[in-house]
Amino acid sequence: MKDWPDSYYAAIFTNQRSEEGGDLYPLMSEQMVELAQKQKGFLGVESVRGDDGLGITVSYWESRDDIESWGRNADHMVAKNHGRQEFYLWYHLRISKVEMTRSFGFDEN
Amino acid sequence: MKDWPDSYYAAIFTNQRSEEGGDLYPLMSEQMVELAQKQKGFLGVESVRGDDGLGITVSYWESRDDIESWGRNADHMVAKNHGRQEFYLWYHLRISKVEMTRSFGFDEN
Numbered sequence: 039m040k041d042w043p044d045s046y047y048a049a050i051f052t053n054q055r056s057e058e059g060g061d062l063y064p065l066m067s068e069q070m071v072e073l074a075q076k077q078k079g080f081l082g083v084e085s086v087r088g089d090d091g092l093g094i095t096v097s098y099w100e101s102r103d104d105i106e107s108w109g110r111n112a113d114h115m116v117a118k119n120h121g122r123q124e125f126y127l128w129y130h131l132r133i134s135k136v137e138m139t140r141s142f143g144f145d146e147n
Numbered sequence: 148m149k150d151w152p153d154s155y156y157a158a159i160f161t162n163q164r165s166e167e168g169g170d171l172y173p174l175m176s177e178q179m180v181e182l183a184q185k186q187k188g189f190l191g192v193e194s195v196r197g198d199d200g201l202g203i204t205v206s207y208w209e210s211r212d213d214i215e216s217w218g219r220n221a222d223h224m225v226a227k228n229h230g231r232q233e234f235y236l237w238y239h240l241r242i243s244k245v246e247m248t249r250s251f252g253f254d255e256n
Contacts, residue, residue: 047243048159050159050205086196086201086203088197092193092195093195094193094203094205096159096203096205122251122252126251126252128251128252129250129252131249131250132157132245132248133245133246133247133248134156134243134244136159136242136243138241138242139239139240139242140239140240142230142231142235142238143237143238144237144239
């Protein structure tokens with residue numbers, strides 16, 4: 039978080055994988071993370087999937103506009119369609135403004 | 148999310164498990180989730196841990212004050228000490244105000 043702005047946004051994406059899209063999902067998922075990192079205002083991402091198929095991905099952005107722009111990216115829109123049609127049983131995307139951070143055991147990042 | 152307020156807060160806890168505290172960790176972790184659910188302002192929680200030990204827990208609260216109060220709960224403070232001393236290599240806790248939600252495939256919760 040070195041060099042991160044004092045004020046920034048978190049896009050909290052919680053989701054439940056379906057049993058479909060087995061080969062395509064990891065491919066598109068990785069592509070989306072790589073593509074997100076090239077977008078204006080991207081700060082970082084943390085992502086976990088549990089054995090039960092529940093996933094949480096939190097991405098961090100300089101502004102809410104940056105998140106909205108990423109949402110309108112053409113390749114991302116294709117991926118989101120796949121998400122609704124096959125990858126996910128449900129998801130929530132919450133856009134939130136980070137007001138305070140407490141960290142432990144970190145010197146950088 | 149039925150009956151959730153229009154405005155609420157998310158506490159985003161991202162963390163990396165150490166290899167210590169093996170028996171104690173799942174016990175305390177479960178206790179803390181149960182205890183959190185009894186606190187004023189608690190709305191919900193989503194939690195995932197990956198095979199690599201990276202974990203993300205997002206809890207949702209009516210206000211930032213409610214999150215701060217939970218942080219000062221005596222049992223929670225004991226658990227946080229264990230967290231720093233043995234359970235986690237690092238963590239970030241980010242307190243954020245949810246401004247917008249988009250959901251898919253959900254009728255309730």
